[in-house]
Amino acid sequence: MRILFVVSLIVLLASCATPKPAPDAFNDAEQAMEAAIAAGAEEHSPVELRFAREKLAEARKGMEVRQYDKSIYLIEQSEINSELAIEKSRAALTREKVTENRRENAILLEDYESTFGEDFK
Amino acid sequence: MSMKILRLVFLTILATGLFACTTAPKQDLALEQVRSQLDELKSNKELAGYAPLALGEAERALRQAETATGNDTYRIHLIYMADRRIQIARAVAQRGQLEEENARLIQERNDMLVKASKLEADMARREAEKARMISQANVEDAQRAREEAMVAQQREAASVQTAEDAFEEAEQAKALAASSATEAQLARREAQLAAEQADTLRRQLENLQLRQTESGVVVTLGDVLFETGETQLREEAMASLVEVVDLLQSEPDKNIRIEGHTDSTGDSETNLEISARRANSVLDALVALGVDADRFTAAGMGEDFPIASNDTEEGRQQNRRVDVILLDK
Numbered sequence: 407m408r409i410l411f412v413v414s415l416i417v418l419l420a421s422c423a424t425p426k427p428a429p430d431a432f433n434d435a436e437q438a439m440e441a442a443i444a445a446g447a448e449e450h451s452p453v454e455l456r457f458a459r460e461k462l463a464e465a466r467k468g469m470e471v472r473q474y475d476k477s478i479y480l481i482e483q484s485e486i487n488s489e490l491a492i493e494k495s496r497a498a499l500t501r502e503k504v505t506e507n508r509r510e511n512a513i514l515l516e517d518y519e520s521t522f523g524e525d526f527k
Numbered sequence: 528m529s530m531k532i533l534r535l536v537f538l539t540i541l542a543t544g545l546f547a548c549t550t551a552p553k554q555d556l557a558l559e560q561v562r563s564q565l566d567e568l569k570s571n572k573e574l575a576g577y578a579p580l581a582l583g584e585a586e587r588a589l590r591q592a593e594t595a596t597g598n599d600t601y602r603i604h605l606i607y608m609a610d611r612r613i614q615i616a617r618a619v620a621q622r623g624q625l626e627e628e629n630a631r632l633i634q635e636r637n638d639m640l641v642k643a644s645k646l647e648a649d650m651a652r653r654e655a656e657k658a659r660m661i662s663q664a665n666v667e668d669a670q671r672a673r674e675e676a677m678v679a680q681q682r683e684a685a686s687v688q689t690a691e692d693a694f695e696e697a698e699q700a701k702a703l704a705a706s707s708a709t710e711a712q713l714a715r716r717e718a719q720l721a722a723e724q725a726d727t728l729r730r731q732l733e734n735l736q737l738r739q740t741e742s743g744v745v746v747t748l749g750d751v752l753f754e755t756g757e758t759q760l761r762e763e764a765m766a767s768l769v770e771v772v773d774l775l776q777s778e779p780d781k782n783i784r785i786e787g788h789t790d791s792t793g794d795s796e797t798n799l800e801i802s803a804r805r806a807n808s809v810l811d812a813l814v815a816l817g818v819d820a821d822r823f824t825a826a827g828m829g830e831d832f833p834i835a836s837n838d839t840e841e842g843r844q845q846n847r848r849v850d851v852i853l854l855d856k
Contacts (some may be wrong), residue, residue, distance in 0.1 A: 413544055454823070458725070464820055466732055475601075476600065477602065479601070479604040482608065483604070483607060483608070483611070485627070486608060486611040486612070486615070487611065489615060490614050490615045490618065491612075493615050493618035493619050493622065494614075494618045495618075496622050497618045497621045497622040497625060500622050500625040500626055500629065501621075501625050503625075503629050504625050504628050504629050504632065507629055507632035507633065507636070508632060510636070511635055511636050511639070514636060514640075515639065518639060518642075518643050521643070521646075522643065522646045526639075526642070526643075526646075527639075
């Protein structure tokens, strides 16, 4: 009977109580944001970068009011927005390359067609 | 405390523990939306293949959200995370697609570069071939020109040879002509000499003094008809008598007397003899030239009837003569 009580107490604590964020969590989220900026997110994925920044700021606030669980979620959400910002930036940069290559190929083709005739291809 | 109360408390605590974080299924709609997004992305044939890992992570995150129990905040968080994972998967897939497009474009450019360099090489080869043909043509032209020049040269040499041959022939002809000319000249000279000789005689005959005497017309033939001391007429003198004949024939009715005379040189008997023979010689010649013999009488007169002085050579020459007298009736 006593054991049952202890177990139920643990379940109660475990189900609602959350631990503090890991000590490096904020650092990791910051670094993720830095990586996103380095990947060109300010230009290519500003919305996601802003989300990451806001979520991280909220997480810090959550720490102040001891809403640790909320802070942990917010840190995770900040990090995943940074990750998304990185991928979106990479995709955008790749798209720019595609556009540039298309343009160069068109110029090259035009040049060759004027040299070798319209049926160059 | 009864056992029943304790059990009730326990159950209450347990229920509280179990449901403390559960919420009403408010999030179902949001979850469904995220699920449909993922399904849509996964069924996108163009994109799905480029991000299998990211899609797997998104799927896992969504499952976690779908199966999550606990409070609203947690479930909303998981739904949010799943949504982000799906966005990440979409970005990764788009990047993959774009990178493939990039690779295709780079390949396309390389193909163009290769093709262009081939075409340039072909063009250069064709131009080289054209240049080679032109140069070959030039070589052939030069060869042809050389051959033509050679033929012309040979032709010229041949014509020079022909000219030389012609020249030689001409020279020979000229030499021949010159020699013929010389011969002709000689012949002409001979003829001229002969003519001159004949002319001398004729002149002498022409110079015959036709003297009218009481007996008739006297034609005196000089001593030129005879060699000195000879009584036979010189051969060429025969032709010179033609004029005398003409004169005689112009008066066919008249008789003709021929008298021979000499100079005073030598004795008179001999002179008479010579003059008689010479008179007869002339008579014979005139008869031979067609004058009727019956018309003639001939006589040697000797040295007794000179017509000039016998003291000079000129005189003596005049005295040596034959007179042909056309006798008046």
